[in-house]
Amino acid sequence: MLQQTPVIRVIPRLEEWLERWPTPAALAAVPPGEAVRAWATLGYPRRALWLHSAAVEITERHGGVVPEDVDALLALTGIGDYTARAVAAFAYGHRHPVVDTNTRRVIARAVGGQAEPAPPSRGRDLAAMSLLLPEGRDESAAFNAAIMELGALVCTARKPGCEVCPIRNECAWRAAGYPAHTGARKAVQKKFEGSDRQVRGLIMAELRATRHPVTDAEVDGLWPDAAQRGRALDGLLVDGLAVRTPGGYTLPH
């Protein structure tokens, strides 16, 4: 849920989710479409599908227990470098570097003296974090969490709170006089309004809203551009977020 999604938006949905499905086996026992429906407007609904797949994999391959090993975690659907290490470190206390977007920004500033990090690079990022990580298990887990939290709450992208920053006296960016970012601008995120993504979102909202099949006519009414509708619908079918039934389209069952 936290992938590319602000923590504050995740918390309430996570609490509902865990009350309904307290274990991987509980989630694995329901159709994947139920996970997609409960995901609601968290965004990137493929993550809901992947989380359901991971729950099935954990139930079948790991006896219903979330694995501790990074490689075993990485083998689960939807679990990549960040999430695998976050689970190993935060849930199990293992000593691994955990690097997310906040960590990258804090290291770029406090260590590198730069306003913004370079584009994410698995090898470089893990190496940089490894150099900072304390030796002890508990200390390393705490440090992973602390640097992420610092980036999320103080050393933010837009308005960093340097005056209240606990490491301001050791910050290379501050020592250098807060030089502005000089490198290439980050690729501009494509406009959402009018995009295929928006059409996908509209179709998904319709599928979540009813337990009856959504007809072609109903899909047609969601968006005026037929070519865009076709691309969005095909994409959802390919992704497994929608399935075609005799009466129309539904969430996967």
Add this chain to the structure above:
DNA sequence: GAGCCGTGGTC
């Protein structure tokens, strides 16, 4: 490695 994938809040 680039492109794609939702939604909503901030400034």
Add this chain to the structure above:
DNA sequence: TGACCAAGGCT
């Protein structure tokens, strides 16, 4: 108002 950003991952 619109650009920017958010505990990324997959193809």
